[in-house]
Each structure stands twice: as C-alpha cells, then as structure tokens.
Amino acid sequence: MKILSTQKTKTYLFPLVIAILTTIIYLLPSPFDRETPPSERRVKAKVVSVKDDSIIENGIIKTGNQLLQIVVTEGRFKGDTIRANNQLIGRMEFDKLFEVGQKALVVLNLDEECSKIINANVIDHYRLNVEFWLMILFFVFLISFAGFIGVKAILSFAFTGVVIWKLMLPGFLLGYSPVFLSLFLVALITSVIILLVAGINKKGFVALSGAIVGVAVTAILSFFFGGLFNVHGAIKPFSETLLYSGFNHLDLTQIFLASIFISSSGAMMDISMDIAVSQHEIITIKPSITTKELIGAGFNIGRGVIGTMTTTLLLAYSGGFSALLMVFIAQGTPTINILNLNYVAGEILHTMIGSFGLVLVAPITAILGGIIYTRR
Template identity: 65%
Template sequence: MFKFKLPKKSDLVLVSLLLVLSAVILYLPTGFSETNYQNSERVKALVLETDNSLVVETGIIKTGSQTVQIRILNGKFKGKELTAYNQLIGRMEFDKYFFAGDKTLTVINLSKNKTEIISANVIDHYRINIEAFLLGLFVLFLILFAGWTGVKAMLSFLFTGITIWKLLLPGLLKGFAPIPLSLGIVALITSFIIFLVAGTNKKGLVAFFGAMSGIAITCIMALLFGKLFNIHGAIKPFSETLLYSGYSYLNLTEIFLAGIFISSSGAVMDISMDIAASQAEVYQQNNSITTKQLRKSGFEVGKAVVGTMTTTLLLAYSGGFSALLMVFIAQGTPMVNILNLNYVSGEILHTLVGSFGLVLVAPFTAIIGAWLFTRK
C-alpha cells in the first residue's frame, strides 16, 4: 500500500516539463497590478479587546462599526498595538464579528514613505495557517497512499490551480473569447493530468481523446441549450459586480456557459481514465481479444461508472444551493415557480448538460480504446 515505486524515465521527463511550465506560468505577469495596495500591508494580528458601543443590533443583524484593539504579529511592525475598525453592513454573508483572542487578517494603511501607520482595518479571521496545514496534510496522505502516483497527482493539482489563476481568469478579464479560451485551458490541463497519471502510452492517449470528446459534447450542448434557456450569466454571484468595475465588455453569458464544461471536465476525466485503464488491463491479459469484444468490455465498465457519476454531479451542485431550496420550501413556493427561476434553471442546465457529457464520454472512450489497443 505504501510502497514507493521508482519513476519511469518518461514520467521524469513529463514531471520536469510540468515543473518548468508551472514556474513560467506562475511568474507570468497577468497585467493586473496591485496599484491600489501600494501603500498598504496585510498582516496577522491578535485581537486584544473590542468596543461594540457603535454597533447597532436589530434582531440577528448587526450594523455600524466595531472598534478592535489589536497587536501585530508579523512584518516590520511586529509587536505594535493599535486600534483598527471593523465595518458591519448588516449582511451576515459578508460581515465578520471579532472577540478578544481572535487572529485576524488586517490591512494597515501606511504613509508615503511607509514608515508610519495611518489606519488599520480588520478584513477577516486569519485562516492562512490552518489552510496551509490542511493542504500539507492532504499532500502527505496522498503521497503516503499513492506513492509516485500521488506525487504526480499533487503536481497536476498545483498546475491546474496555477493555470486557472494566471491564465484563464486574467484572459477572461482581458476580453478573450470565453469558449475558445476555456477549451484551450481545459485541453492543456487535461493532457498533463492524464499523461502524468496514465503515462505517455496508449492508455493515456485513449483517456485523453475520450475526455476531450466528452468535453466537446458538453461545450456544444451548453451553447445550444444555454440559448434556449434564455439565461444571462449575471445570475452567478459577483458577476454583475464586474460590469460595474470597469469590465462592461465582458460576455458574462459565455463565461457562465464555459463554466459548465470546465466544472464537469474533472468528472469526465475520471470516467475516461476508468474505461481506458480497464481496457488496457483486459488487453494486457488477453492481447488476442477482438476490437468488438474490447469495445463491449469498455461499454460494460462505462455503464457502471456513469450510473454513480451523474448522481455525483447532482449532489455537488444541489449541495451548494441547499439553503436556497430550504427558503423556497419554508415559504411554500410552488415547484413550477422554483424550476422556472433563472438561477435555479441555471443550475438545472449546469447539472443536466454536464451529465450529458458524462454519459457520452463512456461510449466514445470505449470505441476509441477498442480501436487503439487492438490496432496493430
């Protein structure tokens, strides 16, 4: 279970290439500099005491300003104590409330020469340390369980995050066509993940072509039914804020539709990899098997995998909207009203179109695998 196998030469080449590419992308300028934060610094601080005299409580809602006495715990101002402010706008999803002993992420505004603190605002509870601990624990368990495969999976995980943060999102903000850009990014990520895990062999090739066929189908259906559903991309949280922040040229609808095949691409990869791996194993045990027989084996595996994966998508999407659905139920809203609301319809479109890609990737991968594995 915990045996660490020595990596193959092809794996080392691909891992080296991935590390170099990740480093290049990581240091690639996005074109969006932090000019608004030049005279400020983000620090970790300890709450010493709070003053809630300016906070107005109306039921469970709090508005006003909470005064917080803090001590800075890092940076060049470490140990300095000062008064910071926590503005409450009366919205629980955005407001934070602090007590003595809490650790906070605090923004301190500095003078022009950056030698004096002008003011300080507590932004949120400090979570970076626990996030880093959780990530480290995840990496540890992944490598202990999967060995070299776990190392490759972790590298692909980091590469995916870097690529989305440094290429996809800045590209969308710059006004590049969302659908082609997203397809290109997904193809890049899919190729590295699959070939890292499966290896640069026929199994990896089958899984890649199968995954891309499922993603392409999802993309086409998203474009087709997105138009028929008549849904605007502004239904997603914070989307409309972009339009008011100087990015009125963005096509929010295409960004929303691109998000459909981006979010389902991981599950599509899983299915294509499962079928490709099973066909590779069958062919390795019996290399005299015919194309028809191997295709049938792929279909049988695909049926079992698809049966659970479609439910996985439904649970993933509905779980994020459980509070919204509870509000509708509590108010006695008729089901026909709920299903016709734009943001509910958007999630239905998200789930069903993503599920179509999952269903169709199975036969496509089985057909491609049967042909490639038995091809002399």
C-alpha cells in the same frame, strides 16, 4: 539496462517539463496585478480587546462598529498595539465579528516615511495558516497512498490552479472569447493531467481522446440548450458586480456557458481514465481478446461508472443553491415556479448538460480503447 534507463528517463522527464512550465506560467506578469504602495502593509495581528457598545442589533442583523485593539504579530511593527474599527454593514455574508484571542488579517496604513502607523483596517479572520496546513495534510496523505503517482497528481493540481488563475480568468477579463479560450485551456489541462497520471502511452491516449471528445460535445450542447433556456449569465454570484467594476464589455452569458463544460471536464476525465485503465488491465491479462469483446467490456464498465457519476454532479451543483431552494420551500412557492426560476433553470442546465457529457464519454472511450488496444 539501457532500456530500463530510457524508461526511467521518460518517467521523470515529462513531470519535470510540466513543473518548469507551471513555474513559468506562475511568474508571468498579470495586467491586473496591483503594486502595493510602500505605505501599505498586510500583516497578521492578534485581537486583545473587543468593544461592542457601538453595535446596533435589529433581530439577527447587526450594524455599526466593533472597536478592536490588536497586536501586530509579524513584520517590522511586530509587538505594536493599535486600535482598529470593524465596520458591520448588516449583511451576514460579508460581516465578520471578532473575539479576544482570534487572529486577523490587517492592512496597516503608514506615514510618508513608512516609520509610523497611521491607522489599521481589519480585513478578515486570518486563515492562511490553517489553509496551508490543510493542504500539506492532503498532500502527505496523497503521496503516502499513491507514491510517485501522488506527486504527479499534486503537480497536475498545481498546473491546473496556475492556468486558471494566471491565464483563464485574466483572459476573460481582457475580453477574449470565454468559450474558445476555455476549450483550449481545458484541453491543455486535460492533456497534462491524463498524460502525467497515465503516461505517454496507449492508455493515456485512449483516456485523453475520450475526455477531449466529451468536453467538445458538452460545449456544443451547452450553447444549443443555453439559447433555448434563455438564461442570462448574471445569475451567478458576483457576476453583475463585474459589469459595475469597469468590465461592462464582458459577455456574462458566454462565461456562464463556458463554466458548464469547465466544471464537468473533471468528471469526464475520471470516466475516461477509469475505462482506459480497466481496458488496459483486461488486455494485459488476456492479450488474445478481440476488439469487439474489449469494447463490450468497456461499455459494461462505463455503465457502472456513469450510474453514480451523474448523481454526483447533481449533488455537486445543487449544493451551492440549497439555501435558495430552502427559502422557496419555506415560503410554499409552487414547484412549477421553482423549476422555472432562472437560478434553478441554470442549475438544471448545468447538471443535465454535464450529465450528457458523462454519458457520451463512456461509450466513446470504450470504442476508442477497443480499437487502439487491440491494434497490433
């Protein structure tokens, strides 16, 4: 009974520690937090009337003002009806058009006494409720399938999001080295996720060791080939905007190179965990297996996993630039020009370096697992 109690305590103690740590990181103040003025309120509103007379259409491009009449549906001014302008600048990626009955996120500007609405600024369609219920639906399905493992997966999801939002991105903006900061935080995230899911045992140690080595090798390769590719970090959307927003000290290229091993670290975790769990099951069923046999089994498992995972990276990375590639294809741009373009070269670098990491993680994890599991 005492042994069972100790095991149960170990099972719940580490997730509890991570939950507390996640809360502490979330509550940390950020140097970029902007205190909302008392005369400003963000509320949900319903569009009750739309007037498009001031919109100028030039083909598919629309500019001008969309005049809206909205009703505030929450907060102190709930039920108030006000007029608002929806400015269209002729860029479809930023413009939004409203219809009667739709919900909008609105900023209310109040007078000095905060008792009267001066004007309203429509930000965008209100999506927070849909995002919330989609997330809840995902969590319910995850827990119903995986049980307590699902709860730990949700905890690791929350921890990863909080670390990225509260530590990694503010650290980039403050001028810390993107590569070293990313390596440290990715190692921290990887450790928490694997040890939460696999547990603090041989299985978790094998998976963690393989993933960490893979991330480190990917970081080295991204630096080496990043210099040879001569690709600037400004190829990423909105990167150059940072320089014009008072952050001209940022090294966009280093941030881009760091993003390579950040984005591929998840796939490396998957492979290392697959091999570690599979080897653990093999030695559980056949405790007499030799180190060489277990390593060979790990190699066979790894070959099957990386065969599909490398293609997964290609699909994941190229999906964001599908519209750009379609433009070049539609214009009849020669293939040699497309492959040499900095945007496309950056994605090729991203995909190939990530794939290198995946291929390396499999044999490394298999070797480590064969040695650690068979050690008596």
